[in-house]
Amino acid sequence: MDIRNFSPRQYQTNIIKTCKEKNTLVCIPTGLGKTKIGILLSIERLKKFPETKIIVLTPTKPLANQIYNEFKECTTIEEKEIILLTGKISPNKRKDLYEKSKIIVATPQTIQEDIENSRINLSEFSLLIIDEAHRSREKFANTIVAKEYIKKSRHERILALTASPGSTKSKIEEICSNLNIEAIEIRSETDEDVISFVQNKEIEYTNVELQPELKNLNNLIKEVYKSKIEGIKNFNINKPASQITKVDLLNLQARLQKEVRNRNNAAFYGLFLTAQLLKLSYASETLETQGLKSLNDFLKKLETEETKSAKAIMKELNIIKCKNICNELLEKSIEHPKIEKLKEVILKTMKEKENPRIIVFATYRNTVENLVKLINELGIKTTKLVGQKEGLTQKQQIDAIESFNAGKYNCLVATSIGEEGIHIGEADIAIFYDNTPSGIRKIQRSGRVGRLKSGKIIFLITTGTKDSAYFWKSKRDEYKMKGILYKMKEKPELYLNQQKSLKEF
Structure with a gap:
């Protein structure tokens, strides 16, 4: 058995040297062939331990389908020995497939269930590949499978793959600890053995400012928020009201829920107040980052909610006024300035390129629905990609x-x-309709462009709002993450598990 239809690149060969010897976390930019590194190591392990098998874990069925096809296309392993395993295959049939296969591609939840029901013998596996390894937090299925594999495998080797494991040292160390990682291999787009394979990405930052009408609407929401935030100080939050963040409110909510279970009556009022503040914060953020239509959808949703917090918000005079003005502005076709910019960019791209591929990223499903409708109305064939829950x-x-x-x-x-990871053709342009505060998600989004040919990324940023704050936070996170990973690569003895197991002797 061997590889076919591709030749290993120099950086892949360099990385594999480490992966052969140690459980390794590999962090390389999207589009540089993480799965190919998994294929190279799989062949090496199967040659070294011919009686063994390989498991590849990946978080979603579309990703599993993609990796399954790549193993079939890029190895000489018999197709019948490469298995795409899903929870829809009956448990008895899955047990039979484990015995007949060499490569198993599955979601971690499916493997976890089969471990718990003794349908899979992990001692037969010489390699566990974990794709999108940033999903390996303490109680996630990835971690549960990895810990069982470490206990039972006779020839333990783990390869963890991601473009972005986390922005803090503690998050990266948690993943490394959970997966028994002994070495880190990181490459950036400027590294010597990578640079010749990186396509040019043109980055454009387009700043827009909310119109006075939208700023006035936002002020109405913020006034209600300010009137309620002072009440939170009674629940041991030692910060000025202006510095209390959404994360603070979510942490307080979790704490108060515990206190409610312990029959603390005062906590009920705290929860009522916190729920209102979170909804108001979301309303303001929706207006700033998404647009009037999305805000209107959210206010309509609050009107139909049966919760006390939603009813209290919808009785506020400012919110009643906000709802009425929102409807009036929509009737006048006044929308968020990003909408016009988005239309402008898409129409320009359609004019300049023949049959271009354009990806637009938005955080919320209702924004996606609104944008799909809007772009289709321009006469441009558009579809959506959202999750199962959406x-x-x-x-x-x-x-x-x-x-x-x-x-x-x-x-x-x-x-x-x-x-995340899914090979969405070759996009000519990616447009960030809104900005994520997560460095991981910024890296993942950016990776949809410039895989095989040069491309363009456009950030739409509303100045002076959370949109702008999120943009800068994600940029800082990305920079910080790379610095941490290079330190961990150079001095693994300070950060990673260096104890050899008995299996290695």
Whole structure:
């Protein structure tokens, strides 16, 4: 057995030297062939331990389908020995497939269930590959499978793959600890053995400012928020009201929920207040980052909610006024300035390029729905890519990606499902309709462009709002993460598990 249809690049060969000897976390930019590194190591392990098998864990069915096809196309392993395993295959059949296969590609939840029901013998596996390894937090299925594998495998080797493991030292160390990582291999787009394979990405930052009408609306929401935030100080938050963040409110909510279970009556009022503040914060953020239509959708949702917090908000005079003005502005076709910029960029791209591929990223499903409708109305064939919880089955997700790749659609509007790993053809341009505070997600989004040819990334940023704050935070996170990883690579003895197990002797 061997590889086929590709030749290893120099950086892949360099990285594999480490992966052969140690459990390794590999962090390389999206589009530089993380799966190929998994394929190279799989062949090496199967040659060294011919009686063994390989497991590849990946978080979603579309990703599993993609990796399964790549193993079939890029190795000489018999196709019948490469298995795509899903929870829909009956448990008895899965047990039979484990015995007949060499490469198993599956979601971690499926493998976890089969471990718990003794359908899989982990001692037969000489390599565990964990794709999108940043999902390996303490109680995640990745971690549970890895810990069982470490206990039972006779020839333990773990390869963890990600473009972005986390922005803090503690988060990266947690993943390394959970997966028994002994070495880190990181490459940036400027590293010597990588630079010749990196496509040019043109980055454009487009700043817009909210119109006076939208600023006035936002002030109405913020006045209600300010009137309620002072009440939170009674619940041991030692910060000025202006510095209390959404994270502070979520942490307080979790603490108060515990106190409610312990029959603390005062905590009930705290929860009522916190729920209102979180909803008001979301309303303001929606207006700043998404637009009037999205705010209107949210206010309509609050009107139908049966919760006390929603009812209290909708009785506020400022919110009643806000709802009425919102409707009036929409009737006058006044929208967020990003909408006009987005239309301008897409129409310009359609004019300049023949049959271009455009990806638009937005955080929320209702924004995706609104944008798909808007772009289709421009006469541009557009479809959506959202998660299962947001309304698309995994089959529909795969169909959307394949239709976009085949050129049936020029534009794909996606939530976070489109950010992670999935090979969405070759986008000519990626537009960040909104900005994520997560460095991980910024890296994932940016990786959808410039894989095989040069591309362009456009950030739409609303100045003086959370949109702008999130943009700068994600940029800082990315810079910080790379610095931490290079330190960990150079001095693994300070950060990583260096104890050899008995299996290695």
